[in-house]
Amino acid sequence: MSEITRVLPAGASPVEDAAVRVPRTGVFSNEDWWSVWIGLLVIVVAWALFASGSSLKWLAVAPAKWTTLSEVGHGIVAHLPNYLALFATFALLFGTGLAVLGHSLSRFLRGFLILFVASLVIFTASAWTQASHYNLEAPLLALASGLLVSNLVKLPEWFQSALRVEFYIKVGIVLLGATLPLTLLVWAGPVAVGQATIVSLATFFTIFFAGKALGLDKRFAAVLGVGGAVCGVSASIAAGGAVRAKREHASMAITLVVVWAIVMIFVLPFASRALGLSTAVAGAWIGTSEFADAAGIAAAQAYGDAARHAGGAIAGAPDAAVQAFTLMKVVGRDIWIGIWAFTLAWVAATRWSRDDGVQAKADVREIWARFPKFVIGFVLASALVTWIASHYSLADYRKIVTPDLVAPISTLRTWAFTFCFLSIGLTTRLRSLTAIGWRPFLAFTIGVAVNVVVGYLLSVHVFADYWNGLGG
Amino acid sequence: MSAAVAADLPRAAPACCLHCRHREEARQRLEPQLPGMASFGSAYGATVAESRLCGLHDCWVSPRDTCSQFERKG
Numbered sequence: 001m002s003e004i005t006r007v008l009p010a011g012a013s014p015v016e017d018a019a020v021r022v023p024r025t026g027v028f029s030n031e032d033w034w035s036v037w038i039g040l041l042v043i044v045v046a047w048a049l050f051a052s053g054s055s056l057k058w059l060a061v062a063p064a065k066w067t068t069l070s071e072v073g074h075g076i077v078a079h080l081p082n083y084l085a086l087f088a089t090f091a092l093l094f095g096t097g098l099a100v101l102g103h104s105l106s107r108f109l110r111g112f113l114i115l116f117v118a119s120l121v122i123f124t125a126s127a128w129t130q131a132s133h134y135n136l137e138a139p140l141l142a143l144a145s146g147l148l149v150s151n152l153v154k155l156p157e158w159f160q161s162a163l164r165v166e167f168y169i170k171v172g173i174v175l176l177g178a179t180l181p182l183t184l185l186v187w188a189g190p191v192a193v194g195q196a197t198i199v200s201l202a203t204f205f206t207i208f209f210a211g212k213a214l215g216l217d218k219r220f221a222a223v224l225g226v227g228g229a230v231c232g233v234s235a236s237i238a239a240g241g242a243v244r245a246k247r248e249h250a251s252m253a254i255t256l257v258v259v260w261a262i263v264m265i266f267v268l269p270f271a272s273r274a275l276g277l278s279t280a281v282a283g284a285w286i287g288t289s290e291f292a293d294a295a296g297i298a299a300a301q302a303y304g305d306a307a308r309h310a311g312g313a314i315a316g317a318p319d320a321a322v323q324a325f326t327l328m329k330v331v332g333r334d335i336w337i338g339i340w341a342f343t344l345a346w347v348a349a350t351r352w353s354r355d356d357g358v359q360a361k362a363d364v365r366e367i368w369a370r371f372p373k374f375v376i377g378f379v380l381a382s383a384l385v386t387w388i389a390s391h392y393s394l395a396d397y398r399k400i401v402t403p404d405l406v407a408p409i410s411t412l413r414t415w416a417f418t419f420c421f422l423s424i425g426l427t428t429r430l431r432s433l434t435a436i437g438w439r440p441f442l443a444f445t446i447g448v449a450v451n452v453v454v455g456y457l458l459s460v461h462v463f464a465d466y467w468n469g470l471g472g
Numbered sequence: 473m474s475a476a477v478a479a480d481l482p483r484a485a486p487a488c489c490l491h492c493r494h495r496e497e498a499r500q501r502l503e504p505q506l507p508g509m510a511s512f513g514s515a516y517g518a519t520v521a522e523s524r525l526c527g528l529h530d531c532w533v534s535p536r537d538t539c540s541q542f543e544r545k546g
Contacts, residue, residue: 241523
């Protein structure tokens with residue numbers, strides 16, 4: 001044993017809290033906080049320009065509808081300075097955050113340039129007037145093409161630095177807050193929490209007890225259960241950390257979440273359309289039954305885009321799908337992850353024995369530590385734009401505020417989501433996922449079935465009126 | 473454990489995972505060790521908090537956790 005080695009007696013117990021000074025994590029210490037600052041900065045700048053009689057419209061450029069390739073070329077050339085400025089802005093904002101978090105800035109910038117160009121291609125393809133005829137909604141197109149590329153070609157390591165799925169989706173969700181009135185959030189929030197609580201508990205206990213019945217370790221069953229019930233990969237990590245799960249168990253939970261989340265991106269919008277659901281009700285169902293924020297936004301936006309081009313065949317405002325999804329998933333499910341983690345940590349520390357000698361105890365500070373901070377940005381963005389809008393009549397809001405303030409923010413949000421959808425596909429290499437046995441697969445799949453059915457019943461038959469009130 | 477080592481413990485930082493060399497502190501080490509994590513999650517998200525992987529036990533640990541195989545960081 002070296003001189004620096006210190007050994008505790010076997011059966012060592014957790015040290016006193018006061019004796020351990022864990023370095024404090026500040027408001028620039030993770031992607032959640034950075035997404036809050038980036039999202040709010042964009043909104044404040046948009047507001048400042050709007051208040052001074054200008055607008056962020058020049059920067060928030062997107063391909064216009066087109067029918068011929070020459071129109072595409074003309075559009076890109078005509079707006080080249082705008083696209084360059086947009087790239088520079090996103091590169092600066094995301095690059096700053098990632099550099100502070102320890103990423104290599106040069107690797108990120110090289111990768112992000114490719115991601116930006118690929119996103120422009122996806123954006124342009126989905127702006128084709130015949131795109132909806134071929135189901136070329138931007139999220140599905142980005143996801144499918146990303147999956148194809150990453151599973152056929154080995155992507156260089158430096159390119160991976162730009163594929164920050166969670167970062168992009170969190171910034172997008174904060175920007176989404178600017179398009180969702182706070183009054184709506186207050187009105188629908190309790191319904192979202194109620195519905196999400198029922199489904200989350202049902203899903204967790206189904207997976208947990210199915211896992212136990214199939215002989216899985218309790219900690220593993222808990223990680224699987226929270227992964228299915230709350231927020232997918234993030235929840236699996238949080239629960240894994242809380243119960244001190246084995247790495248291989250966390251890996252298997254992640255694999256199951258990734259596979260089912262991708263399946264559901266395609267299945268839920270298709271099933272919603274087949275069942276004739278309105279955009280808001282479908283969004284609520286997707287919010288209840290998808291496993292990851294990014295996957296759910298992809299599914300909800302795909303359904304909203306389909307509604308936009310369906311000529312009235314799908315009821316409801318297109319944006320209602322993403323709005324209902326976000327309320328259900330972010331407000332209803334995500335914000336409780338700290339509570340789940342603390343509760344499971346307490347149960348694991350006091351009830352579940354372990355044989356590797358690691359001694360742990362539940363720490364109530366985990367509730368805040370694991371809280372998804374981007375939700376704060378989402379609510380603040382909603383409050384700010386609601387306050388700005390309160391100074392206008394409804395007619396002036398639609399005529400002035402929407403095109404000059406809200407629409408540019410929405411366009412930037414769509415860009416952030418497109419970066420995310422492409423990154424999902426480009427980071428999902430199916431061969432690299434951890435192999436899983438049939439027992440965890442079966443336990444998780446039983447939970448998926450319960451989740452989908454209960455989520456459907458609550459969204460479509462119990463709370464449909466609330467969800468349709470969003471714009472259905 | 474030798475008496476000298478034991479005598480050092482109260483004066484040194486507590487013998488917990490925070491100061492153990494087996495706890496892999498760097499967040500960037502998480503994603504390569506958990507395939508698929510970057511697809512729908514992130515090592516840099518708030519939900520990870522201070523949880524990190526222990527290279528010895530191959531499991532998640534928190535800074536205040538302890539075990540009998542503690543080895544102080546060099």
